Amino acid sequence: MGQGGGHLFTKIDINIYSVIVTKFSTEQILEGIVSNDTHVLEHIYRSFFPKTLVYVRSNGGTREDAYDVFQESVVIVLQRVRKEPLVLNCSFETYLISIVKILFYHMRLSAKKRNAVLLDYEKLTEEIEEIDGEFLETYRQNQMSNIIQRHFIDLSEGCQTLLRLYIERVSIREIADMMGVSEGFVKKKKYACKQKLIKRVMADFGSKEFFYE
Numbered sequence: 685m686g687q688g689g690g691h692l693f694t695k696i697d698i699n700i701y702s703v704i705v706t707k708f709s710t711e712q713i714l715e716g717i718v719s720n721d722t723h724v725l726e727h728i729y730r731s732f733f734p735k736t737l738v739y740v741r742s743n744g745g746t747r748e749d750a751y752d753v754f755q756e757s758v759v760i761v762l763q764r765v766r767k768e769p770l771v772l773n774c775s776f777e778t779y780l781i782s783i784v785k786i787l788f789y790h791m792r793l794s795a796k797k798r799n800a801v802l803l804d805y806e807k808l809t810e811e812i813e814e815i816d817g818e819f820l821e822t823y824r825q826n827q828m829s830n831i832i833q834r835h836f837i838d839l840s841e842g843c844q845t846l847l848r849l850y851i852e853r854v855s856i857r858e859i860a861d862m863m864g865v866s867e868g869f870v871k872k873k874k875y876a877c878k879q880k881l882i883k884r885v886m887a888d889f890g891s892k893e894f895f896y897e
Contacts, residue, residue: 710776717765728758732777736784745788753791757783835884843877850874 708716708727716724733754740750757780764770772779836844849859856874860867 710772710774713776714765714770714772717762728776728780729754732780735777735781739781739784740788743788744792749788749791753784753788757787760787831888832881832885835881835888838884839877839881842873843880846870846874847877847881850878 708724713724713728715721716727733750736754736757737747737750740753741747745753760783761780836847839847846859846863849862854862856867856870860870863870
């Protein structure tokens with residue numbers, strides 16, 4: 685369940701707990717995220733992964749599930765906070781664990797385990813919207829981007845090249861000259877590649893019940 689940004693810490697890092705635990709306020713954590721303070725990032729993992737593990741296991745998940753959903757939650761928080769200032773009316777722990785709950789819910793759905801999901805999704809979304817009204821839209825946009833990117837790289841090399849040029853606003857005539865083909869061919873090929881991508885993306889949305897209500 686990856687999200688851009690890569691793994692910030694290894695699983696070994698998460699299992700190593702310092703003897704001396706530094707306490708950070710919510711404001712210090714948010715400021716530390718923006719400034720990429722490694723002490724703050726370590727504090728986030730050290731303090732909140734155990735709580736994530738308890739939650740995930742108590743709702744039918746595994747330690748691996750907990751690690752994956754925690755990793756993605758932290759990456760999303762990093763992206764969210766670095767995008768624009770965020771003022772929380774709750775603790776950072778409450779904010780992060782609310783995101784963990786949302787992501788774990790979707791993880792269970794995407795794994796075809798709806799019957800195992802005992803979570804009240806409406807309640808979860810209400811909780812996170814009260815804390816951060818922009819989160820759900822940001823999350824949906826990130827997920828959509830990830831799905832599009834995954835299917836884009838599965839297209840043929842020719843389709844990828846053509847669509848990249850199209851996205852970069854290279855004219856049909858220029859593309860035709862570059863490819864040594866007619867403008868009519870480029871238009872037909874672009875349409876076919878675009879439709880193939882859209883079809884795969886929409887099928888993925890449906891199979892994962894991405895916008896499940």
